[in-house]
Every structure is written in C-alpha cells, then in structure tokens.
Amino acid sequence: xxxxxxxxxLLVRTERFGTLEIESSKIIQIPSGLVGYGKPQIFxxxxxxxxxxxxxxxxxxxxxxxxxxxxxxxxxFELVPPFGDPxxxxxxxxxxxVILIVTLAEKISKSxxxxxxxxxxxxxxxxxVQVVYDDDPSRVRYPIFELYELGENS
Amino acid sequence: MLVLFRKIGETxxxxxxxxxxxxxxxxxxxxxxxxxxxxxxxxxxxxxxxLEQLQQxxxxxxxxxxxxTLKVEYKSPLLQRLASKLQAKxxxxxxxxxxxxxxxxx
Numbered sequence: 213x214x215x216x217x218x219x220x221x222l223l224v225r226t227e228r229f230g231t232l233e234i235e236s237s238k239i240i241q242i243p244s245g246l247v248g249y250g251k252p253q254i255f256x257x258x259x260x261x262x263x264x265x266x267x268x269x270x271x272x273x274x275x276x277x278x279x280x281x282x283x284x285x286x287x288x289f290e291l292v293p294p295f296g297d298p299x300x301x302x303x304x305x306x307x308x309x310v311i312l313i314v315t316l317a318e319k320i321s322k323s324x325x326x327x328x329x330x331x332x333x334x335x336x337x338x339x340x341v342q343v344v345y346d347d348d349p350s351r352v353r354y355p356i357f358e359l360y361e362l363g364e365n366s
Numbered sequence: 367m368l369v370l371f372r373k374i375g376e377t378x379x380x381x382x383x384x385x386x387x388x389x390x391x392x393x394x395x396x397x398x399x400x401x402x403x404x405x406x407x408x409x410x411x412x413x414x415x416x417l418e419q420l421q422q423x424x425x426x427x428x429x430x431x432x433x434x435t436l437k438v439e440y441k442s443p444l445l446q447r448l449a450s451k452l453q454a455k456x457x458x459x460x461x462x463x464x465x466x467x468x469x470x471x472x
Contacts, residue, residue, distance in 0.1 A: 248424065261432075263442060360440060
C-alpha cells in the first residue's frame with residue numbers, strides 16, 4: 213500500500229481510465245444510489261473536458277456518467293433542494309452542489325442533461341442524493357446548450 | 367398479485383419494515399384513477415414510465431468528448447472542489463496487490 217502522507221489513498225478500478233489512485237477524502241457517497249442503478253453508492257468525480265466531469269462508481273468499474281454542474285439551472289427552475297433529507301443531512305445553510313447526468317449525442321451541442329433527476333451533494337459531508345422532480349418529464353433531456361453556450365470548434 | 371376492491375375515498379395500508387404506506391382512491395375517470403399516497407419520507411415513489419425514461423437517459427452515456435472540440439472553458443468551482451485528479455496508478459502494482467489495496471478502502 214502506497215501511503216505518501218497521512219491521507220489514505222484508494223485504488224479505484226475503472227474500465228475507462230484503468231486503476232486510479234484517489235485520496236479517500238475525495239469520495240462522494242450516495243447512500244440511496246442512483247435511480248435504476250441500485251447498489252453502487254460510492255463515487256468519485258473525475259475531471260474531464262471542461263465543463264464536463266465523470267461521475268465514476270467505485271463499486272462498479274464499468275459504471276461512469278458524464279456530468280455537468282447544474283446549480284444555476286436548478287435555481288432558475290426553482291427546484292427545491294432536498295432540505296432535511298436523511299442521506300445528506302442537507303440543511304438550509306449548507307453549501308451544496310448539483311450534478312446533472314448528461315446524455316451524449318453525436319454532436320456535443322445536441323447532447324442533453326437530465327434535469328428531471330439532479331444529484332444534490334452536500335459540500336459539508338460529500339454525501340449526495342438523487343431527487344426526481346416529477347412535474348415536467350420533458351426535462352429528462354434538457355438541451356445542454358441552454359445550460360452552457362456550447363459551441364464546437366470545427 | 368393481490369387484487370383489492372376499493373370505493374372512491376376508501377383507503378388501504380401496506381405495512382413495510384420502514385413504516386406504513388397509506389393509499390387512498392381519490393377519484394375515478396373513464397380511463398384513469400387518481401391515488402393519494404402517504405409514505406415515510408425516505409420512500410421514493412415513481413411512475414413506471416418516468417423510471418424508464420430516466421434509465422434510458424442515464425444509460426446512453428457511452429460516447430466520449432474529444433479534447434479541444436469545445437469552445438467552452440468553464441470549470442465549475444463547486445465540482446472542482448468535489449473532483450479528483452484523473453491520475454492513473456503507476457502500473458507497478460500487480461493485480462493481486464491492487465486487490466488487497468482496494469479492500470482497505472472501507
């Protein structure tokens with residue numbers, strides 16, 4: 213085990229990136245998992261081509277999602293954060309991040325983000341929960357060029 | 367499958383390890399029924415077609431994005447704080463060691 217400092221390093225096996233060395237403090241826990249994916253609860257967020265990240269499962273090497281920051285858009289749509297949620301212990305004065313899962317299309321500008329079920333992460337304890345907002349199912353494929361002015365260099 | 371008969375306004379209960387779920391028939395239409403559900407907060411309730419849509423949307427993240435194809439250089443400060451560097455473990459670790467290391471992670 214390679215421990216360079218007091219921080220514990222984890223080896224995370226992934227299908228896309230090989231085995232990664234991740235600081236254990238960088239883990240994101242989603243105790244209820246993601247809707248439709250059951251068990252995997254432990255994830256790491258990996259840098260990708262800006263503004264995208266990967267949400268990589270630690271339990272399942274093949275499970276990884278392309279994600280985007282969705283804080284601003286959630287505020288715009290007045291999606292109420294899950295205050296009082298037991299998984300994240302999210303309180304009104306907590307800082308939180310919103311992660312949206314992206315569906316990649318052939319053209320990135322045509323790709324969509326899942327605004328129907330954003331993942332809220334409490335920055336205080338790095339615990340997250342996916343919340344389904346059932347009021348407008350069309351938001352399951354929200355065009356990301358409306359979130360970010362995505363143009364392609366071509 | 368258990369099949370019950372209920373009139374409008376009538377209720378039935380489902381006992382679960384996490385608490386009791388109360389279902390009430392609110393209204394009947396020609397081809398639909400409106401149900402009221404009272405369940406413990408930690409129970410998630412989804413319409414079937416919504417779940418299917420969600421799964422489809424989340425399943426198709428199989429493509430990839432080429433470096434330099436995007437004009438955007440925005441990096442979300444919040445996600446940056448949550449993120450880890452994409453740093454591959456040097457290949458000196460044999461599979462066996464990787465196995466025992468990953469067991470330490472809990």
